[in-house]
Amino acid sequence: METTGQRQPRIAVFDSGVGGLTVVAAAHAALPGLHVRFLGDTARLPYGSKSASTVERYALQATAHLARGDIDALVVACNTASACALPALRAMYPFPVLGVIDPGAQQAVLASVSGHIGVIGTERTVASGAYAEAIAKLRPDAVVHAKATPLLVSLAEEGWFDHPATEAALQTYLGPFLSDPDVSKIDTLVLGCTHYPVFKPLLSQVLRQALGRDIALVDSAQAVTQQLIDLFPQAQQGQGQIELYATDSLDRFARVGGLFFPVYRAQLGLVDL
Amino acid sequence: METTGQRQPRIAVFDSGVGGLTVVAAAHAALPGLHVRFLGDTARLPYGSKSASTVERYALQATAHLARGDIDALVVACNTASACALPALRAMYPFPVLGVIDPGAQQAVLASVSGHIGVIGTERTVASGAYAEAIAKLRPDAVVHAKATPLLVSLAEEGWFDHPATEAALQTYLGPFLSDPDVSKIDTLVLGCTHYPVFKPLLSQVLRQALGRDIALVDSAQAVTQQLIDLFPQAQQGQGQIELYATDSLDRFARVGGLFFPVYRAQLGLVDL
Numbered sequence: 001m002e003t004t005g006q007r008q009p010r011i012a013v014f015d016s017g018v019g020g021l022t023v024v025a026a027a028h029a030a031l032p033g034l035h036v037r038f039l040g041d042t043a044r045l046p047y048g049s050k051s052a053s054t055v056e057r058y059a060l061q062a063t064a065h066l067a068r069g070d071i072d073a074l075v076v077a078c079n080t081a082s083a084c085a086l087p088a089l090r091a092m093y094p095f096p097v098l099g100v101i102d103p104g105a106q107q108a109v110l111a112s113v114s115g116h117i118g119v120i121g122t123e124r125t126v127a128s129g130a131y132a133e134a135i136a137k138l139r140p141d142a143v144v145h146a147k148a149t150p151l152l153v154s155l156a157e158e159g160w161f162d163h164p165a166t167e168a169a170l171q172t173y174l175g176p177f178l179s180d181p182d183v184s185k186i187d188t189l190v191l192g193c194t195h196y197p198v199f200k201p202l203l204s205q206v207l208r209q210a211l212g213r214d215i216a217l218v219d220s221a222q223a224v225t226q227q228l229i230d231l232f233p234q235a236q237q238g239q240g241q242i243e244l245y246a247t248d249s250l251d252r253f254a255r256v257g258g259l260f261f262p263v264y265r266a267q268l269g270l271v272d273l
Numbered sequence: 274m275e276t277t278g279q280r281q282p283r284i285a286v287f288d289s290g291v292g293g294l295t296v297v298a299a300a301h302a303a304l305p306g307l308h309v310r311f312l313g314d315t316a317r318l319p320y321g322s323k324s325a326s327t328v329e330r331y332a333l334q335a336t337a338h339l340a341r342g343d344i345d346a347l348v349v350a351c352n353t354a355s356a357c358a359l360p361a362l363r364a365m366y367p368f369p370v371l372g373v374i375d376p377g378a379q380q381a382v383l384a385s386v387s388g389h390i391g392v393i394g395t396e397r398t399v400a401s402g403a404y405a406e407a408i409a410k411l412r413p414d415a416v417v418h419a420k421a422t423p424l425l426v427s428l429a430e431e432g433w434f435d436h437p438a439t440e441a442a443l444q445t446y447l448g449p450f451l452s453d454p455d456v457s458k459i460d461t462l463v464l465g466c467t468h469y470p471v472f473k474p475l476l477s478q479v480l481r482q483a484l485g486r487d488i489a490l491v492d493s494a495q496a497v498t499q500q501l502i503d504l505f506p507q508a509q510q511g512q513g514q515i516e517l518y519a520t521d522s523l524d525r526f527a528r529v530g531g532l533f534f535p536v537y538r539a540q541l542g543l544v545d546l
Contacts (some may be wrong), residue, residue, distance in 0.1 A: 043323055051522045054316055123525070151438070154427035165424070165441035172436065248323070252396070 008240055009052075009232040012066035013075045015250045016047035018157065018253065019195030020077030021260035022221040024242065027069075027075075028261075032227050033238025039066050040257070042248035046153060047080040048122025051172060055124070059085035061273045063093065071095060073231060075224055079121055079195050080216065081083065083130035095232065101131055101195060102225035105134035108190045109142065111216040115244070116185035118215075119146040120173070121192030122153065132191055145183045146192075149173045157197040161254040162202050170199075170206045178210045188216040242266035247273050281513055282505040283308035286348045287332065289318040291430065292468035293350030294533035295494040296373070297515065300348075303498050307512025312339055312544060313530070315522035319426075320353040321397030330487045332358035334384035334546045336366065338518075343391075344368060347503060348497055350467050352398045369504060373467060376496035378407035379465045382415065383481075384505075389458040390502065391488075393446070395426065396467030404465055406501040418456045422446045427546040429468040435475050443472075443479045451483045461489040470494050471533065515539035520546055 011027070012022055024038050039062050041047075047055050059081045063074060064136045074089065076082045082099030089097045108117045108131075119131045125148075132144040146218050155166045159183045178184055189207065191197060195217045207215055229236070244266045246253040285294055290313050297311050302486030312335050314320075314545075320328050331356045336347060343523045346369045347362065349355045364371045381390045392404045398421075405417040424446075428439045451457055462480065464470060470492045480488055502509070517539045519526040 044317070049521075049525055050316060054521060130483050151427055151431050151433075158424050159446075163441065163445070165438040165445070168436065168438035168441055171294075172433075172438070 004009070008033050008035055008238055009072045009235050010070060011035065011073045011075060011228065012063070012071045013038045013077050014041075014066060015078040015194060016041050016081065017045040017153070018042070018257040018260055019153065019193060021073055021257050022194050022197045023077040023224060025261045026221040026225040027228050028240075028242060030229055031232060031235035031240075033235035033240050034228070034232060035078055035240040035242045037066055037069070037071065037245070038143065039245045040253065042246045042253055042273065043273075044247065046122070047078060048124045048153065050080060050098065050124070052084040052128070055081055055084040056088050058273075059180060060088060060092070061087055065271060065273060067093060073098060075228070076100065077224070079125040079130075079192050079194065079220070081127040083125055088139075098224055098227055100220040100224050101130050103227055104190050104192065104218055104220035105131055105138060107218045107223045108188050109135060109138045112142065112188040114185050114187045115139065115142045115143050116182070116187065117143060118183065118189040119188040119192045120149045120152075120196065121146070123148045123150050125192050131190060135224070135235050143182070145177075145186060147173060147177045152199065153195045155191065156198050156257050160255070161198045167197065167204060167206065168204065169227070170215045174206060174210060178207075186215060188218060190218040191220065194221055196211065243269065245269045245271045247271055277507040281306050281308055281511055282320040282345045282508050283310065283343060284346045284348060284501065285336070285344045286311045286350050287314075287319040287335045287339060287354065288335045288467060288522065289314050289354065291315070291343045291530040291533055292426065292466065294530050295467050295470045296348055297517075298351040298534045299494040299498040300501050301513075301515060303326060303502055304505060304508035304513070306508035306513050307505060308513040310339055310342070310344065310516045310518070312518045314546065315519045315526055320351060321395045324534065328354055328357040329361050330336070331546070333361060336362055338544060338546060340366060346371065346501070348501070349373065350494075351496070352403070352465060352467070355404060356401050358402045371497055371500055372405050372465070373493040373497055374407050375462050376500055377465065377491055377493035378404055378411060380407060380491045380496040381461050384491060385461040386410065387416065387458050387460045389455070389460065390415055391456065391459040391462040392417060392465045393422045393425075393462065393469065394419070396421045396423050398465050404463060416455070418459060419449045419451075420446060423470065426466065426468045429471050429532075430529050431521060434471045437522050439472065439475060440479065443476065446463070446480060447483060451480075459488060461491060461502060463491040464493065516542065518542045518544045520544055
C-alpha cells in the first residue's frame with residue numbers, strides 16, 4: 001500500500017561484484033516499489049581470496065559511499081563480506097544491516113529433515129565457518145558439510161551457467177565430496193554465494209546423478225528477500241528506481257551484470273572508492 | 274663462473290598475483306645463482322580492471338619496497354603493469370627494468386614464418402593491443418590475431434592444468450577463433466599472461482586437434498629469462514636465495530603459489546604496501 005506524501009523505502013545492496021545482482025533481481029521482483037541502490041566493487045573483486053581485515057575495510061568504504069543518500073536498510077549481498085564485516089557495519093550505522101548468511105541458515109534449517117546440511121561457497125566463506133555457526137545457533141544438532149567451490153564465481157561471470165566446463169568443475173568439486181557416507185545424508189544444500197543461483201538447474205542435475213534423489217537448494221537471494229518483505233511490505237506496490245554502481249569499467253559491468261539482472265532498466269554509474 | 278668476493282646478482286620480480294612465479298621458476302632454473310626477490314600484490318589484484326595511473330602508482334610502491342635492498346634488475350612480470358608502468362619505473366631507477374610484453378613479442382617474431390601470430394590473454398591485455406603494437410614495431414607486416422581467454426587465470430590458480438573443465442574452456446575459446454580462415458594461418462601463439470605456461474601441454478593438444486599441425490608457443494616467462502641470461506651469465510652457476518613476498522594472506526599464497534613454484538624452498542614474508 002503506498003501512502004501519499006511519504007517517500008518509498010530505499011535500500012542499498014553491496015557486493016564484491018555482480019553476483020549481488022541476484023539479490024537485486026529477487027528483491028525487485030517481490031518489492032517493485034523499493035528503491036534499490038547497488039554497488040559492485042568490481043575493481044577489487046574477488047573478495048573470497050582476501051583476508052578478513054581487508055574485506056572489512058572494503059565493506060566499510062563501500063557502505064560509506066552507499067549511505068551518502070538516506071537509506072533505510074543495507075543488504076551485504078556477498079557471503080564473504082557478510083562473514084567478515086557485519087559487526088563493524090552494525091556498530092557504525094543506525095539502519096538495519098542484513099547479511100546473506102543468517103537468512104540462508106534459517107531457510108536451510110526449515111528445509112532440512114535429516115539435519116545434514118551441505119554448504120558450497122568461496123574459500124573464504126567456507127573457511128570462516130560462518131554458515132556452520134549460524135546453523136548451529138538455530139539447530140545445535142545439525143551437521144554442516146561445507147565445500148569450497150572457488151571457480152564457480154568466474155564461471156558465472158563468464159555466463160557459462162550450463163557449460164561443459166561448469167559441469168566438469170561441479171563433478172570435481174561435488175563427486176568426491178558427496179561420496180563420503182556422512183555427507184551423502186544431506187537433504188539440503190545452501191548456495192553460499194550470491195553468484196550461484198544461476199547454476200540451479202545444472203546443480204540439481206549433478207546432485208540427482210550423484211545422490212539418486214532431489215535435495216532442497218537454498219538460495220540466499222530469495223532468503224534475504226523474505227526479510228526485506230517483512231521490513232518493507234508497503235513496497236510490494238509502486239515503482240522504485242534501480243541505481244547500479246560499479247568501481248570498474250561499466251562496459252564489462254553491463255555486459256556481465258546483464259546475465260543476472262536486466263541492467264538496461266537501471267541507471268548506471270561509476271564510483272571510485 | 275663465481276668470482277670470490279663479489280656478490281651474486283640480485284633481481285626483483287613484481288606481479289599483481291602469483292602468475293609471476295612462472296618467471297621466478299624459469300629464471301631460477303636457468304640461473305640458479307641469481308638472488309630473486311618476488312612481490313605479488315595479492316591484496317590488490319587484479320590490476321587488469323584498474324586505471325593506468327592507479328596501476329602505475331601500485332607498481333611504483335611495489336618497486337620502492339623491492340628496491341630497499343640493492344637490486345641489479347627489475348622484472349615486471351605482469352602484462353598490465355608492463356603496459357602501464359615501464360616508463361615511470363625506468364625514469365625513477367638506474368637498474369634495467371624488463372617487462373614481459375617486448376620479450377614475448379620478440380620471440381614470436383623470431384618463431385613465426387607465416388607472419389600470422391596469435392595472442393591469448395586477459396580481457397584487459399587483449400583490449401590494450403600492447404602485443405600487436407610491440408609486434409608491429411618488429412615486423413610491420415605481421416598480422417596479430419588476439420583472443421581474450423579470461424577464465425584461464427582462475428583455472429590456473431585452481432591447479433587445473435590438465436582438467437576436463439580447462440579443456441572445455443579452451444575448446445570454447447579457441448574452437449570458433451581458430452576456425453576463422455585468416456586466424457587458422459597462425460604458426461605461433463603468444464601466451465600473453467604469466468599464468469598460462471602451466472597450460473602448455475593441454476594447449477598444444479587442443480591446438481593440434483583444431484589445426485592438424487603443431488604451432489610454436491611463446492612463453493613470456495622463458496622469453497624474459499633469456500634476457501636475464503644475457504644480463505647475468507655468471508648466475509648460471511652458484512646458489513641464490515629466493516625471497517617471496519605477498520600483500521595478502523601467506524597461507525593462500527603458499528598454497529596457490531606452490532602450484533607454480535616450489536615455495537617451500539623460499540623464504541616467505543608479508544608486506545603492507
